[in-house]
Amino acid sequence: MVRFKNRWLLLELLSGNEHGIPELSGKQVFDALRQSVITHFGDVGWGSVGASMSVKYFSPTTNLCIIRVARDPYRVAWGATTLLTSIEGHPVIPNVVHVSGTIKHAQLAAIEHNRLIVARFRAKAKTPAAYQDSYEQYLEKSTAEIDALQD
Template sequence: MVRQKNRYLLCEIIYIDGRRLHRNLQQRDIYHCVRNALAKEHGEYGVALALRSLSIQAYFHPNIVMIRVSRDAHKMLQSALFFIRKIGQYEAFFNTLHISGTIRTCQKFYVGYLRRELPKLLRECKTPEEEKEVKKAISSCVPVEVT
């Protein structure tokens, strides 16, 4: 039996309206958006090549999405992500942060990314409720001491 080789793309969803988080954005909205972009840019061949291994895992703390796709189709997926300007009902686009061959190295990068980015979010909080939510996100994701 031959092992299927995958690529993992760690992407950030950036909303054009400037908000950090939209609670009603669902994982299936992201999946359909990616699938439609593949169909539009690469046709049936691109969709058929990517869909046999396409999987999306969403981390909604700072709008991070991990997309798994076969190694053969990852460049098609990456080029299709460039043309996405609407996810669900929101005007947004993808910013690719990291591409990896294993989920473990992708997760290691994600932890380092959270260590750098979540304290920045803490400084941007305007209300005590937002600050409490960001502290909870920091403690659940990264073993960093927050005061």
Template sequence: MVAFKNRYMVMEIFLDPNRDLAAEDPIIVTQFNVSKAIKDSLLENFGECGLASSLGSFQVKYVNPITKLCIIRASREEYQKVWSAITMIRSIGNCPVLFNLLDLSGNIKACKNAALQCDELKFEQYKLVMGDRLTGDVSQHMQNCLEKIKTLEH
């Protein structure tokens, strides 16, 4: 029996800091939004055949809307195509975004460790920026996100 080989990418999403917050609804980064943006980019840049070949094991495994961190799974044969499609994404919804690859791994365990470490550091930074405006709901949501990373499986 041959094991199915995957690659896991830990990506950071940067929202445009110059967007007009009063005119638009704030974008909430979700698994659906990220997955749709990647699939649209695959279709636009590689066509229907490129999209179909990439969808075999493609999955957005985790998205943290607070720290804007996500974990994406792709097959070993197609991860470069998925990665290049991600770098060509310029917006999610109407909000301009950029993606930054933080870690690329062949197994979920190493990816979980990198994502957990990065998420904790980014949340510490977020707490410093928010100061007194940080609510208990946000802290609880962040703890739930950290627990979700710890329970990730193939």
């Protein structure tokens, strides 16, 4: 029996303007990625990644997303993410942070990147390092959600 081999893309969506990104859902991100694949790679591109591509995790707080796609056509999905310009009419700048062959490494990279983003939020707010805020609860919750992901 041959197992299905995947690639895992850790994607961060940055705001394309000063207004920020409105709260999105994983379905909206998936629909935008699907449209990007169809626009830039046509029906053949969508046929190669369509059956295997899925958004396994999306955080509206940090706009961090984990995408699963088959190993062979993962470059089509990667290309479509980098060519993504807007979601629901709001400009975005996609940043592929990490590409992994296993979900475990994608989880570890996502947890580390979430901590980095929260540190950026705290630095922007100029809070001391030992300050207890709602981000502490968010980090605990998001770490549990990411750890619970299954292949």
